[in-house]
Each structure stands twice: as structure tokens, then as C-alpha cells.
Amino acid sequence: MPFQFHEESRDPGSQARTGRFSNARGTVQTPVFMPVGTQASVKTLRQSDLETLDAKIILGNTYHLYLRPGHELIRELGGLHKFMSWDRLLLTDSGGFQVWSLAELNRIDDNGVRFQSHLDGSYHTFTPELSMDVQLALGSDCVMAFDWCLDYPAERSEAEKAVRLTLDWARRCRTAFDAGAKLPDSDAALFGIGQGGVYADLRADCLAGLRDIGFDGYAIGGLSVGEPKTAMWDMVEAGMPHMPEGAPRYLMGVGTPEDLVEGVRRGVDMFDCVLPTRNARKGSVFTSRGRLVVKNAVYARDERPLDPECSCYTCRRYSRAYIRHLFQVGELLAQELATLHSLHFYLSTMRRMRKSIESGTFGEWSAAFLDTYRSGDVD
């Protein structure tokens, strides 16, 4: 069963919509938040936890998995799903963002990007063709085209160059993906990624160019890299009309709970972000009433759960006082419990959002959600 996307309902007062995409592995209802499993693990969680949280798709990182354990090893062992024991969908990024943000760059030219590993300084070159080969070796369900991410701020000329490279590479990715050897039973879809910095016309041009090439899904990349939030939403709005309605629209690397609502309002179908997992490991969790820094001393005697409104494993069983103690003494269970909670909050927020769109009440629901969330009334 090849990859398919269908829109299912639309909010009368905004661009918010629900839909679903599916392949032989399963179905993902959108709008969706995808937990990030950088190194073939959503940090601190077991794959059964993600099933319990009802995550239907998670991310893997091409750059990290290429370096360790190596894509050829994963191909040899039957692909990433089998390697990590995850039979639901996987999206892999292109490696472009990590090369840009983590590696020591040596040279960028039309061919690709030469860089040094952040681990051992070894030299590597990522090309569109290699990115496709790695992602096909992993057996990804949603393969991302290799793009060029721009620094913020960047001159217009730099942004133009990034768009030109990104479109050129997108064409090569399309060719390499179509010709590439797939793992058995693989139903991979290919997504294009739009760049263009904070220049609205370049964003539009890039996505229009991608649309001409033709992809199964379209992403807005290179945002949430330091630009003001208003600029980010301007770019999303600039790009949205140029992304086909019949394909999922993915805002990469975003964001806070508020961002999820604001993105959905503008028509975004897919999100990923390390925020819920990374912050949780540092002792800061997301709740219906805003962020709660559970490791703070004020919670030492607080017998309430992290979020009294929450039904996750952590909140059903443990107090703030206990979790605060675990952070205080450096017990790893602290990170697990906080991660379980924050991902539950993200995924259940997306479920509620979908339900409100289906019932035509997204406007009211989102206003109430944001009002409570912004109250910051966690104590």
C-alpha cells in the first residue's frame, strides 16, 4: 500500500484541518506531533511506552545514525524498524539540519556538504544521493529531501543561494529516491523541504519549485533557528498557499504547546521538536497550566502530581515531591517520569486539537487551551 494522505475535516474559522496519512505499517492522524528518537531511541523511553502514549510516528536522525551505528549495519539488520523494534511509522530527517547545527563544516558546493563529525572529527561528505541512500537503508516511511539550512540572520543573497541549492538537491533527491533500492515491504514517501530564510517571496518560490518537482509531502524547514516568532509565522503563512492541499504539510523543529496551536491554525499537519523530551530531562515539564520546573525546592513537599488534570503514568502514580527528590539526587527515573509526562501532554493536546477540529470547535477550544496554558498557574 503506497503512501497516501487524505484531508478529513476543516475548521470553518481558520486553516486548521484534520486528515490522515498511511502506508502498510499503519495510519497517522493529523495534525500530529512526532516524538524525536535521534539515535534510534526517544531518550529514556521504551518503545512500549511510545505505544502506550499512542505515538503513531516517531523521528530518527539520519546524521546520527549514519555516524553510529552506520546505515549499512542497520540495512544489514533489516532496517531501522526492526533494529529498534518499532513497527509503526518512522520519519527520518535529511541530515541537513544536523550537519548545519552540529558538525564542523568544511565546504558547501553544488555537489554537497563536506563536514567533520562532531564525535571524532572524521571527514564525511553528504550529498543528496547519499542522504537518500542512508534513509532508504534505514527503511524510513517518510524520507526528507536533503536541503540547505540557512543561518539567522542571513543576507538575501545567501537565502537565494540556499533556495537554489535546496531546489537543485531536491531534484537530485527525487531521482535518487525513485531509482534507489528500497528495503523489502518498504512504502517510503519522499518529502520536499522549503527554505528561504525570512524572505517571504523566496519561501513561496522554493515551495512552488518543490511542487513542480512533485513530492508526497512538503515541509517548511530552517525556522525556529533564532528568528523572532512573528517572522516564523510570517514565513509559514507565506509558504502555506504554495503547498498542495492533497499532501501533508510539516513545520520542522517546532515547537512549544502554543506553537502547535498556532501552527495548526495556519494549516500545519505535522510537527516535531525535542522541547518536551529535552526539557523534561532537565527537570522542566509542560502542563495544562504552563511549564513547571519540578526540580525547584518549592516542590519538595508537594504531594500533587505534576499536572492534576493529567492521566499519564507519572501523574497517576508519583508526586512532585518524589520527582523533585529524584532530580535532586540524580536518579535517572526522574528523567523517565518527566519525559513520559511531557510527551503525554503533547500527544494528548494533539488528540484534543484534532477532536475540536472535527467537531468544528477549534476556535473555542484553542482560546480556552491557550488561556489556561498561559495562566502559568501551576502552583
Next chain:
Amino acid sequence: MPFQFHEESRDPGSQARTGRFSNARGTVQTPVFMPVGTQASVKTLRQSDLETLDAKIILGNTYHLYLRPGHELIRELGGLHKFMSWDRLLLTDSGGFQVWSLAELNRIDDNGVRFQSHLDGSYHTFTPELSMDVQLALGSDCVMAFDWCLDYPAERSEAEKAVRLTLDWARRCRTAFDAGAKLPDSDAALFGIGQGGVYADLRADCLAGLRDIGFDGYAIGGLSVGEPKTAMWDMVEAGMPHMPEGAPRYLMGVGTPEDLVEGVRRGVDMFDCVLPTRNARKGSVFTSRGRLVVKNAVYARDERPLDPECSCYTCRRYSRAYIRHLFQVGELLAQELATLHSLHFYLSTMRRMRKSIESGTFGEWSAAFLDTYRSGDVD
């Protein structure tokens, strides 16, 4: 329901026996291995994991919990069971061993031990009375008398002094425990700890002295601290006849899977040790065929579970190749999966041992178990 112990069956060919002890919280079948939850957490595991593993009793550490979060805080919040959400039995050690092994000692006299915290250098004095107060504040089900642990090697005069102190403190513990304020619904039992270094007659004298005072259970302490294994078993054998048959007999801080078999053969009912959990976190797990250092490169492409004979969560779902990768890249999931496996191996080994004693086949079972375990044939 006060603490009770009953012997239930006895191996015809050795001192091995089965039994059970219970209070209002539940029943523990012996011989039993107790996972160590030093800081109110069995490292990397959730309390529900311990329930799934069918652990009926776990340890907490008086020294660590006294320092952080503090026993008064835990008392205020209703005791350790409630604080950590664990409603089965808890045994707390006396603090003596940690003061001896972790803290900077300042002065030992008849009154108690003055030491500096290993965390911040702050000064504290543990007395028998304080140890009882802390353990009663925690609401422990099995309270250990405050003892004095001996360095190895130690002169006979030092060992005699340790026995004298330990017996004197045991009497004070008995008094303080009996008079101390218990948490509501607490059914705490008090265990005495025998010392005596590697001097068999001192071991016997100490346990006989404890028996005269009268305790609910009896422990052999101060072993597995560097002495040869033969000396350890000599001390166990020297002590065993002096421990009442009607009370559980606890060999503290022991040991390897082989030690569990050897201890049970000599009549031991209870064990605790950090070995399965600590080694697991370092990438070394226990299997039916010996230790397996899963982080080794030889497992990079090994699709088998850690132990093909094992039915634990880890072995049902994950390969050595995946777990090796997780250790390699520093993912915390590695430590969780390895800990789950090794504790499952310890607890299921104890279940099998109990069954073999009940069916009168401990001799055959233990020979076969040790033969396979010692084969080291993990590859």
C-alpha cells in the same frame, strides 16, 4: 498483623529451605533476593517494573535518605512507601555500612559514629537511637539494627571491639525501636546484624548475643568486603547454627548468581546486592550462561536477545545489536533494558530455586544451574 516468619519446606540434602514472612503489606516467599533502591529508586526502573518483575520487597538506604531528602520530610509525607509509591515491603539498612564505606569518618565511640557527608562534608552523628528514629520515620517493614562494620583485613582485637560495639548498639536499638513512634499501620520488624570479621568464634558469639536480645530476623553483615570467598562461606557456616530457625536469616550485600545458590545451600533466606543493577548500567548483564558484556563490539550485529532462554521485557523485544548501540551512543534506555533483564534473571533464579527446594530437587537443580552458568557460553 505483626511480622511473622514460617519455614515451609527443607531440602533433604542441604540446609536450603523455603519459607515466607509477612505483615499487613504482604507476603515475601524465601529465599528471596531484594533489589536495592538506595535513594528511593531502584536505579532506572519504575515501581511498576518492580511489580511486573514480581519483586515483593526492595531495599532503601538509611544513610542516603537521611541526607536527601531527609527522614523528617519523608515522615511528614507519610513514610517511604507513600513517598515513592511502593506498597509492598521495604527493608532499610541501618546506615552503618554506608557510613563505613562512603563517609569520611571522624570518631567512633560507644555513643555512635561521627562522620562527614560524602556529598557536602557536613558533620553528622549516627547513634543506634538515631538509626531507629530514621528507619521508623521511613516506615520500614524490616528495620536493621545499627552495627559496626569492620575493615578487611582486621586484627582480632579490632574484631572483638566491633562485636562488643555491635552488641551494645543492638541492645540500644531494641530499646529505641520498641519505644519509638511508629507510623500509622506500620508493622515494622527489627533485625539484628552479626559482625566478627573473619573470626568464626566471634561470629558465633555475636549472633548468640543477638539471639539473647531477641530479634525478628538475623543478618550476617560485614562480609563481601574484600575477604576471600572461602572465608565468607566459613563465616556463614559459623554463624548459621546460632541463628534461630524460626526467624529469617539474611546475608547482607551478597552477591553473584553463584553466591545466591551457595548461600541458599547453607540456609540463607534473604539476599541483597547492587551487582545486577550496577553492572547492568555499565553494560554487563547476567544470563543463564554467565555474564555478557553487551557493550562489546562483538555484539554489534548480533540479532539474538541478551539471553535466548529469558522471557523478560528486554529479551522479548530487543536484540544485542540494538542494546549494544544504545550503550555505544550513551542512550539511557540501554541502562533500563539491561537492568530490567538482570533483575529478571536474579528474581526468576530465586523462583526456580524455591521451586526446586519445594519439590526436593535443589541438589540436581543447583548442579545443573551452576554448570550452565559457569559454562560462560553466551555466544
